[in-house]
Amino acid sequence: MRSSACFYSSPADPGFGAKSGPATAAASRRAFGIRKALFAFSLRLPVFLLFFLVAGPALRVSGDEPGGRAAILLTGVSGDQDLQAAYLEETRKLYSILTGTLGFARERVVVLFDDPQADPGLIRYRSTREGLEEACLSLSTGEKKADLVFVFIEGHGSYDGKTYKLNLVGPDPTAWELAAILYSIPAGRFVVVNATSASGGSLPALSGEGKIVITATKSGSERNRTRMGAYFVESLERNAADSDKDDRISVMEAFVFSGRKVEEHYKKEGNLQTEHAVLDDNGDGRGQSDPNPESEEGLLARTTFFDGGLRTDALEAFTPEERMLALEAWELEERIEALKYEKAAMPRSEYEKKLEELLLKLARINEKLGK
């Protein structure tokens, strides 16, 4: 469920809001999935959304002068050659998606691996603690801070009941050390996907304001090999995770997609599921497997997208009349979202009647725009 982007007053999408978004044609394709809050304040809002409205600007990255998006793809040491080869393949794929369809600048995507010779063209640093520090430093230099830093960690993590450690070449950083190194990069928002075993143990340290943290396991005690990382990469391929059909992938969509794939994987294998991914984006240090508005978890993840497009770009392709229709469509989308939040508090028949009315209106407008 999408909820909250519509309540931002900024014209920019709060996600990976760099100007260097996809071409206008692509933006145009996305026109009807646009969430924008021109009419947001005319709506009746649930209390938690009011909270979010207040909190929103504080969480939001600068949309006017974005410093761009950066990514760190870090693979630690698993101790298994086959697994390392699989991780390398996964990293190649993710690098290609980020720098391809998602429009990340190549120089802003840094790859760390235990053996840089495995793919010298791709791997910039050895996955040591020092290598990671250097990578972070390289992304910190620049005139402006980054809008968003995406960190993807694969490999082996350990947890002794108190402390999570990421297995790197040489000394293993604890979760707190890892957080200190990563968050040394000046950025408005971080999306950290820690897909290692026992990664749930790292969540309290990685959690914080403006941080969307996803871990492959719900706690440090899930110590078996994880599959979530591979499915997270898959979620970004060919818009696989785009469940609301707006041609964009939010962090939440990628999280839900990979979670379901993991579940399917274990069911298919007939094995007990030994990893349960969780997400934390409200900074409380507690991950949720089913983030939802009631738990005040997931609002940021829903409104943070992996592409860098600006929603208002789409309007440029329209005639004035179409612009009016588009704005009307956005308003309807927002009203639908608001209605969905009120669903539990109203009779089912009333909800369905209102929903149908709004959906029908929206369909009619889009039909006109589609001509």
Place this chain on the structure above:
Amino acid sequence: MKNWENSAAGNHRSGKIPEKVLRIGAWILLWSSLVWPAAEDDFASRGASALRSGNYAGAAQYFESALKAGIDVERSRPGLLEALRLRGDYSEAARRLEAFVTAQPDSAGLHLEGGRIYRDTGEYAKAEEYLRRALSLASLRSEAGMVAERDLAELLWNLGRKNEARRLWDSLIDAYRTGTVQGSRRLGTVAVAAWRLGFVRDARDIFLDATEPETEPVSLEALADFGALFLEKYNATEAMNSFKDCLKINASYPDALIGMARAKKYENDFEVEVYSRAALEINPGLAAARNLLAELALDSEYYEAALGEIQAALAVNPANLESLSLLAVYYFIGGDAAGFDAAEKKILGINPAYGRLYYVMAENLASRRKYREAVDFSRKAVELDPELRPAYVTLGMNLTRIGDLDGGREAMERAFEGDPFNVWAANSLELLDQMDTFVESGSEHFRYRMSGEDGPVLAPYAARLAEEAYAKLSRRYGFRPREPIFIEFFPDHGGFAVRTLGLPGLEGALGVCFGQVIAMDSPRARKAGSFNWGTTLWHEFTHVITMQMTNHNIPRWFTEGLSVFEEYRARPGWGDGIDLSFIKAYKEGKLLKASELNRGFTRPESPEQVALAYLQSALACQWMEEAFGFESIRRSLLLFAENRSAQEVFRETLALDSAAMDAEYARYIDSRFEKIAGRVAFDARDAPAADSGRDILERRLENNPDDFFANLHMGTLLEKEGSLREAEVFLKKARALFPYYVEQGNPYQLLARMYLETGREDEALAQLEEWIRVDGDSIEPLVEAGEIYRRREDWVALAKVLDLAVFIDPYEGTIQEKLGQAALEAKNWDLAIAACKALVALNTTDPAEAHLDLAEAYFASGDRMAAKRETLRSLEIAPAYRKAQKLLLKLSGDGAE
């Protein structure tokens, strides 16, 4: 104190005591006693020792010697009587008893033995007289007195004089309360009294004290009784531990051997017979052993053999109530009303409140799959004897089997109230609670019960298949079964097993039919893709037809055979296939004769024999149809409905007596499998080691070019080496030599892979289709063939193969998704709706699209209301989804249709 919990299971896994061992043991003891004669003054002690160790012949000799010598006469007389009784020499025992009592009229021990002798021979009045005399002669709380009191109470209870029996048990408990009762045997009598009075935990504790091995010699009676307590509480493992402890001391102790046999019955173990026969080796007149063998014979539908055992038991004890009850079962099954009435009258003449008669009837009729009759008799049992708790369980189980879950629950609750240790009742009640959460749905002739998770995925497919089965089979058999037919899917195998038997287990079973109720594993109960639930449903529904059509009088092998045979006809590859174990059994001459097929189900010698029995029975039905026409099968069923014997039926419909049927069936099997079997050399089954493989295989092929495994291994080796042309030749030959081989690495699989790799798609498809025709359990050829059809946009063929795949793995989202699309393209709306519904339920990663696909299927089928509902669900998830918006507009009259 003995740690009983730890003594469970593991110790005794190797368990059985073959009769030969028992015999040898007894002979060694006898021989040793003869070779080294005892000192004269030690005869009685040696006799007692021999008696305790199970050397009854030796014991008798020692006691006789003591009596001749006039030494220790008072100990030796009852000892001799006991030895004679335990060997079953009742007439000699009775003769000597009279003489001994005349000589020693005040002996409590002699009167106790006398009571036991007359009890075992059915002279209950005399038995009572002797036991009462023993009780009056014995000193207060002496061992003989307490044992006599216990035996008298048991006798009176069996004769229906329950209040008198209770007073005696109370008396034993009172004695225990004085704190002066000590000794294993005496404590054992108190434990039995506590058990009979319903103080089961106390009984267990007292038994634990009684069987404490650290003190004096443990009473064999106490050990055997303790085992019987466990057995009554359905704890076969602990029961066997107790019986085995007893048998370690005395390998010939009849009650322990019978206890073991009964415990083995829980496991449907062929050792039931081994232990029963071991007991008969010691005492050929042991009624309990004869009764067990009679029950086995009844289970196996060997009625004349059952009668033989019953008559042998009654020859020793014409008033044995259990034997008479089995005689009543025999008459009832044979339709002999007069015989049944006579047996019933005799039993009720001995004990007018013997509800157990009807309980035995119910249990045996349930084994014969006559569940309604089992319900009726269970009701009579509890009416006559409301304290007969096991009868409530039987009533409850059978009520649920005929579909009356509420009635079943009520009976189970009565059973559980009276006996909270009853695991059947506890399990069944727990299961009924679980079933309360099941969702119910229906189709024209069926009602379906399944878990909330299974419902949306399975119900549409189950309804399609069940109704198809109903239409085809009711037409073919000319019979319409009673409705509604219930089909229950259990999401865990344990639940299915409890539904079937009241206990977990039944690992090999996938489904069961009770006539109007089918219970089966849901695909969720087992590893994904590990069984075909569609073919299981078809199999069980065939039972509905054949059981109802014959009033449940059909032999087990015939109903199973027809069920598998109908699986063959339902879909390509369904039903038990010809596999290596069948060929191996054929080659080794281990296949059952037609007349022996029932034994493969009811008394299998191994789990493999059960699987073979299914296959062999199906082949028998196939032979009947091919040789005599289907009408012969149908007529056979109609004759079975008249309760005719199998021999009569097949003599009439096939014009074959049992021997001729065996011969004809064997000829049929030979005609089909002799050549194939000759090509399968099991010594070549394992592939030779890779480095030396080629030489070995070449030599094998030189010697026998038609060696299946040599061809298969050579083809596999060449394929790995990349010599595809050469590999193809060997693999094709392997396929032709043994076309039923479908294990991993089968010729179809390898050839299809090779052809796909080399772009020969038509040939690959042909291999996959062939594979599908002989193997209904593998999803791989269906998915692979589906991929080819999808590339060719042959939607009808794609829908056909994926429809089959759903019966193997309905929870695979990609299969449902592709099936939904193919069915839509093929305009197969019902199938499209089923697939799309399943996809929605599977929590797909693209729920908006899943709802839209379902909406489109409904729209195409003309159900606009459902189409609109699903379109709105899709748009609720993705409000800007253009495809869904377009459909909404169409449904709202805005768009072009």
